[in-house]
Amino acid sequence: MATILYARVSTIEQTIEHQLMQAEAAGFRIDQVVADHGVSGVTVAFKERPNGKRLFDMLRGGDSLVVRWVDRLGRNYGDVRDTIQEFMRRGVVVRTVINNLTFDGASTDPMQQAVRDALIGFLAATAQANAEAIKEAQRGGIALARAKEGGIKYRGRKPSFTHRQLTTVREMDGQSVGEIAKATGLSRQTIYRIKADPVAAESMLANWAT
Structure with a gap:
């Protein structure tokens, strides 16, 4: 054998x-x-x-x-x-x-x-998830390098929510994700990301001046 x-x-x-x-x-x-x-x-x-x-x-x-x-x-x-x-x-x-x-x-x-x-x-x-994460990181690195070459501030991925939606999510803290989704029109995944790190969500909006 x-x-x-x-x-x-x-x-x-x-x-x-x-x-x-x-x-x-x-x-x-x-x-x-x-x-x-x-x-x-x-x-x-x-x-x-x-x-x-x-x-x-x-x-x-x-x-x-x-x-x-x-x-x-x-x-x-x-x-x-x-x-x-x-x-x-x-x-x-x-x-x-x-x-x-x-x-x-x-x-x-x-x-x-x-x-x-x-x-x-x-x-x-x-194995597939790791490959996708590596690919996403590579795309981010390329975008950052191009932004630096052009003297442009790198703002990262554009947020999929507005200040009003973010405020609503924070005000409805304690209610179910389903209720928040219905009130804001946001996806559950977006709501989970905001709730997990609201400071980062605020930063994203500030970078894009949304």
């Missing part, structure tokens, strides 16, 4: 050697390393990558696929979930270096299967 490390390297800061070193330091005995270089985990599905596709031909029942974390498989919820499920159906054990998680299809107990599948879904969703 083989133990194969799959490494996905999408930026110059990431290296195969680093991922292999982490795996070995965690106690994994790696027989072979398979890697995809310069491949986005967001837009390119696992089966569409040259070596991702190759792994489905290489791995057999009883073999282990090791990844640093599930985001090496991808950063798309559906793709990561389906990839792990497909390997388990083939009898391949998927293991992560971080948190030392193990996913296999050995359990026949429905409760254990449900817990396992829920964890897979959570990790897959986290």
